[in-house]
Amino acid sequence: MEIDKAIGESDDKRLKTKYNNAIFVIRRALSLYSIEEVAFSFNGGKDSTVLLHLLRAGYFLHKKELTCSNGGISNFPVRTIYFESPSAFTEINSFTYDAAQTYDLQLDIIRQDFKSGLEALLKANPIRAIFLGVRIGDPTAVGQEQFSPSSPGWPPFMRVNPILDWSYSLCLCRDVWAFLLTCKVKYCSLYDQGYTSIGSIHDTVPNALLSVNDTTSSSKQKLFKPAYLLSDGRLERAGRVKKNASIKNDRDSDSQKNEVLLASVIAVGDEILSGTVEDQLGLSLCKKLASVGWSVHQTSVIRNDIDSVSEEVDRQRSICDMVFIYGGVGPLHSDVTLAGVAKAFGVRLAPDEEFEEYLRHLISEQCTGDRNEMAQLPEGITELLHHEKLSVPLIKCRNVIVLAATNTEELDKEWECLTELTKLGGSASLMELYTSRRLITSLTDVEVAEPLTKLGLEFPDIYLGCYRKSRQAPIIINLKGKDNARIDSAVQTLCKRFKEGVFVDMK
Ligand SMILES: Cc1cc2nc3c(=O)[nH]c(=O)nc-3n(C[C@H](O)[C@H](O)[C@H](O)COP(=O)(O)O)c2cc1C
Ligand SMILES: Nc1ncnc2c1ncn2[C@@H]1O[C@H](COP(=O)(O)OP(=O)(O)OP(=O)(O)O)[C@@H](O)[C@H]1O
Numbered sequence: 482m483e484i485d486k487a488i489g490e491s492d493d494k495r496l497k498t499k500y501n502n503a504i505f506v507i508r509r510a511l512s513l514y515s516i517e518e519v520a521f522s523f524n525g526g527k528d529s530t531v532l533l534h535l536l537r538a539g540y541f542l543h544k545k546e547l548t549c550s551n552g553g554i555s556n557f558p559v560r561t562i563y564f565e566s567p568s569a570f571t572e573i574n575s576f577t578y579d580a581a582q583t584y585d586l587q588l589d590i591i592r593q594d595f596k597s598g599l600e601a602l603l604k605a606n607p608i609r610a611i612f613l614g615v616r617i618g619d620p621t622a623v624g625q626e627q628f629s630p631s632s633p634g635w636p637p638f639m640r641v642n643p644i645l646d647w648s649y650s651l652c653l654c655r656d657v658w659a660f661l662l663t664c665k666v667k668y669c670s671l672y673d674q675g676y677t678s679i680g681s682i683h684d685t686v687p688n689a690l691l692s693v694n695d696t697t698s699s700s701k702q703k704l705f706k707p708a709y710l711l712s713d714g715r716l717e718r719a720g721r722v723k724k725n726a727s728i729k730n731d732r733d734s735d736s737q738k739n740e741v742l743l744a745s746v747i748a749v750g751d752e753i754l755s756g757t758v759e760d761q762l763g764l765s766l767c768k769k770l771a772s773v774g775w776s777v778h779q780t781s782v783i784r785n786d787i788d789s790v791s792e793e794v795d796r797q798r799s800i801c802d803m804v805f806i807y808g809g810v811g812p813l814h815s816d817v818t819l820a821g822v823a824k825a826f827g828v829r830l831a832p833d834e835e836f837e838e839y840l841r842h843l844i845s846e847q848c849t850g851d852r853n854e855m856a857q858l859p860e861g862i863t864e865l866l867h868h869e870k871l872s873v874p875l876i877k878c879r880n881v882i883v884l885a886a887t888n889t890e891e892l893d894k895e896w897e898c899l900t901e902l903t904k905l906g907g908s909a910s911l912m913e914l915y916t917s918r919r920l921i922t923s924l925t926d927v928e929v930a931e932p933l934t935k936l937g938l939e940f941p942d943i944y945l946g947c948y949r950k951s952r953q954a955p956i957i958i959n960l961k962g963k964d965n966a967r968i969d970s971a972v973q974t975l976c977k978r979f980k981e982g983v984f985v986d987m988k
């Protein structure tokens with residue numbers, strides 16, 4: 482079998498290990514499911530091309546073991562499904578069809594969306610497992626393992642991801658390209674024209690990082706180097722136009738300057754929900770936010786589960802100016818907060834060398850290798866906020882601040898640094914100080930209710946809050962806003978409606 486032979490003859494130890502692991506996953510799947518029960522999801526992309534050849538090799542080795550024969554196996558009986566779309570590149574379509582012919586693939590062309598197409602496919606066929614060329618860096622890989630059941634809401638099948646742990650390349654020609662080039666197999670021609678990851682014609686352009694400055698050429702057409710020359714695999718998707726429409730809905734803090742800024746606080750932790758630990762950080766954060774004039778829209782406690790975190794972050798980030806999230810940050814299996822944030826923004830988690838460097842110093846070289854789980858951050862949206870008092874920078878993903886604090890002392894420190902940093906960053910309005918006046922009165926609820934409602938209508942820019950320390954205690958009215966004169970004017974208007982002295986300023 483030419484693929485097995487090519488890898489066997491290669492000196493690339495890492496490639497051999499990746500190959501053997503992938504073949505192991507494929508053979509496990511072929512032992513668990515009959516050939517009629519598996520399918521291969523093939524779309525002509527580079528990852529699925531890698532998988533095509535791994536499956537051919539895996540099937541060959543599996544069959545060889547069963548029949549104890551060494552004879553060649555010409556056909557490849559795994560049902561192959563291709564979701565054809567009118568917005569696919571013609572080069573992708575023709576490569577897919579050519580590959581199907583060359584390797585005698587039993588191609589099922591589906592012209593529906595993924596979900597409906599899969600529903601129909603599973604109804605008509607006994608398929609229980611589908612091989613996919615998903616890799617850990619892909620946005621859709623978040624939370625997946627080599628064997629991952631389909632998501633809730635999808636028809637039931639096992640997703641088998643044999644190349645989940647394959648990288649693009651952190652140095653030249655890693656995993657995916659090392660395999661394709663070592664095995665000398667054909668791949669779609671677009672990868673020789675600067676495309677490094679291919680979606681649809683509407684969202685994919687050549688990767689600008691591969692552009693060649695050719696001053697000698699008279700042609701106006703830009704030239705690009707082949708995909709395998711991209712040296713930093715983290716930028717594999719740089720040619721994919723961001724399709725996350727809801728990002729556009731993020732609230733623009735500049736346009737909110739005169740409004741009360743809204744914050745949301747999310748705690749992540751099964752232990753809080755089971756009552757094992759008490760969440761003191763939420764209370765402390767609410768106080769801190771209020772002290773700088775922010776209005777906390779909601780606090781929530783979420784399970785250590787990627788989808789739950791992602792749904793909550795997605796909801797809050799579009800409603801609020803800033804989302805603060807803590808808990809579930811670290812290297813443990815339950816630390817899913819960053820993965821959830823990445824999923825909410827539709828980006829992948831990718832290794833971050835700068836962050837890794839910090840962690841390395843912190844854990845004194847204990848974390849080795851290129852799979853430093855803790856150093857994976859949501860790609861393209863993460864800003865590291867450095868402060869000399871912090872041993873690890875704060876993580877800011879657009880309008881989501883990920884706090885690493887696990888107790889109130891750590892939170893105090895992070896908060897102090899955060900307020901300094903956001904002021905230093907020129908976004909003083911973000912943490913602008915609000916002023917407030919609190920009045921205490923022994924008037925009854927009924928007496929103050931209507932005048933307060935009227936006051937609220939006359940002074941929409943002033944926040945009016947009322948509370949009392951016990952049922953029988955006097956009412957405290959809290960007036961909060963950005964303009965001292967407006968607050969004083971509101972207090973005067975309110976006082977005029979009653980006898981003198983019924984409202985006393987609280988210190
Ligand atoms: C065979 C197959 C199975 C899929 N199963 C799931 C699934 O279980 N859950 C899910 O959220 N998406 C599933 N998807 C959708 C993919 O995760 C992803 O949305 C799709 O590949 C589009 O990727 P793109 O937006 O980068 O083009 C599946 C796609 C295919 C082709
Ligand atoms: N239209 C499709 N038809 C069949 N399978 C698909 C389709 N789109 C995606 N898939 C499956 O999802 C996997 C991941 O898709 P993805 O786009 O990340 O990788 P790729 O297309 O193989 O390579 P590239 O990253 O270069 O686009 C594919 O390898 C394939 O298994």
Ligand SMILES: [Mg+2]
Pocket residue numbers: 524526678679680
């Ligand atoms: Mg693709």
